[in-house]
Amino acid sequence: MLIDSNQIISMTEANQNFSKVVRQAEENGCVVIFKNNKPKFVLLDIEAMRIAMPESDDRLDKAAKKEINRAKWL
Numbered sequence: 150m151l152i153d154s155n156q157i158i159s160m161t162e163a164n165q166n167f168s169k170v171v172r173q174a175e176e177n178g179c180v181v182i183f184k185n186n187k188p189k190f191v192l193l194d195i196e197a198m199r200i201a202m203p204e205s206d207d208r209l210d211k212a213a214k215k216e217i218n219r220a221k222w223l
Contacts, residue, residue, distance in 0.1 A: 155173075155177055156173070156177050156179060156180050156181050157180075157181055157183060158170050158173065158180050158181070158182050158183070159182070159183055160182055160183065160184040160189070163180075163182045163190075163192075170182070170192060171192070174192045174193065174194045175194050178193070178194055178197030179191055179192060179193045179194060179197060180192045
């Protein structure tokens with residue numbers, strides 16, 4: 150798993166300075182919150198997550214699987 154060091158926030162910092170974490174998510178697209186030195190949560194700016202609506206011939210579950218595969222880097 151590759152995570153940009155600018156996107157890492159500790160759980161303690163997220164609890165104490167949530168507005169700062171939100172600003173970072175807005176700037177970077179997402180923030181990874183670590184708990185016990187392991188990635189545990191992701192705060193994602195919804196504008197950074199541009200999900201394309203499935204085409205008429207594309208089934209919704211197939212489109213969802215594509216999005217899950219696209220987001221596996223998290």
